[in-house]
Amino acid sequence: MGCPDWPKCFGRWVPPTEASQLPANYKEIYGAKLKGEVEFNATKTWTEYVNRLVGALTGIIIFLMLLASIPFLKSGNKQIFFWSLAAFLLTGFQGWLGAKVVSFELHPLIVTVHMLLAIVIIFIVLYVFTWAGYVGKVLTLREGSEKVLSGIGIVVMALSLFQILLGTQVREAMDVVIMQLGYDARSQWIDELGANFYIHRSFSILVFIVNAIWINKVLKSGNQGTAAGKIARACFWILIAEIATGVIMAYFRVPAFAQPVHLTFAILLIGLQFIVWLVVNGKKYLKYEGVAATAGSQF
Template sequence: MTNSSRTTDDSVRLQSFRRIALITICAVYFLILVGASVRASGAGMGCPDWPTCFGSWIPPVGEAQLPDNYQEIYADRGYAETRFNPVKTWIEYLNRLTGVVIGLLILTTAWKSLALRDHDRWITIASVAALVMVIYQGWLGSRVVASNLQPGMITVHMLMALAIVGVLLFALARARRDTLAAQTVAAVNPRFQRWLYIVLVLTVLQVAMGTQVREMVDFLNHSQGEERSAWVSALPWFFYVHRTFSAVVLFANLWLVWMLYQSLGLGHSLTRLALGLLTVIVLAIISGATLGHLGMPAVVQPTHLLSASLIFGLQFLLWMDYRHARGV
């Protein structure tokens, strides 16, 4: 095989891999949104067992399909409050089906990456790692159910989803490294890289505080019931730090976008990526303010969690793309 034909084959394989990797990443973010919706709607225990749902692979549609003593059965398993709710059961069941689809997509991504192992072994390593991680995530999901939705377990489950996104983004960024290397970044402000690291640290701190707020909201949900309007006043001091710190994150990213705009203009892919990041940050702030000032409406919680997850992903991709544009 000649060098030109080998290059053409690599280009086709890279394009195919980038397509499936992007679809998989979008699907994982959709699963994060679905999972947040399950959590906000209180449907997390809609299926009190795993991997089946009320003992069946396809859940019942009515309580009449369950044994008369089903509550006693699940009470013996540690779920004293189990009560069949068809809406919550099917919301949780659809969440699980979405997870299965994600697993198949990541399996396909790993399979596609095998053809690129000679071109860039890190693409294959990252893709296979994502497959191993999603298998572990499936087991972790069973532990979440077994723990009766213990907040700490839910947080670990969420952080694992973000780790899977990070690994998939790493693989995608490696697959588009040649494209980025063709775009010059010589004119970028020398302070940009240092500021990018600062912004990444600020985001990690903000997400960590948001996780603590989320766990506190879960605690209030269990201790005070569905009186959402009372939750905000009961939240501890770190909620107010988290809310105020969002302004720091916003202005830090504004400066990041401004440096790219001044150096590269609007036409560069890094500038467009940074503008997309800024848009998501504004969405996160608006949804967070809505939660804080309108009594924690359940419909807004998934939007806030999704936007926070997207911020992490976009910043990580910006960092990787900048490194590849510099030939690193």
């Protein structure tokens, strides 16, 4: 709630940097929308505003992706255009939903849906990116491996998504604890989070084990030196980093930098898992034949 209104921030297109730039009665005007934190905080305000600017930039880039996908309408892969269009439309809807996050004052359901839609958009963009031929035929599967890897891959992504949703619940609980205890009691935050935190922490063990099994099977399917193998190995190290940032938050008083890094690793991990899963199922979901000879060669 660094910006209590939308699309402007404190009624300005360029947010203030200090309280003196706000009306004298700004606490009365915005107090209810700031969830009790009526003292102006430039860091929070500009963090939220930069988030909006990055969101707008993302929308522009996805629009350029849509324009770049137009040549595929003349090829046998016209679905690439329609998926690009879907990503663009959903990004616009995501912007509207972001406004609702503000107007509903961080209602947990709206925040969670906002996060889920972001993941859906990421998946669509990665689908277009992979299909357009950048990854290409990078996975050589041993006979009978495809179904096994595909099935385990679905389980891996489902567990990762569930873990992300658990994380959003922990983050919402954290907001409540912070309001109750204040920032000076940072060392006590974790102890007050309740069952959601311990479930989230323990579930990470299962996520790690299943990921390790899947990655090992991908690498043993004759893909040590392929792009898919490299992506699978990257998934493993990102998972390690993800767990490490969780440990840092749990045992080192929840440093502010760790929270966005933790979430970034989670989204990066599930995105790369999706690319590997797509390539594993290339025959079913990616039409490689002819792509290089069409507009896909321009990507």
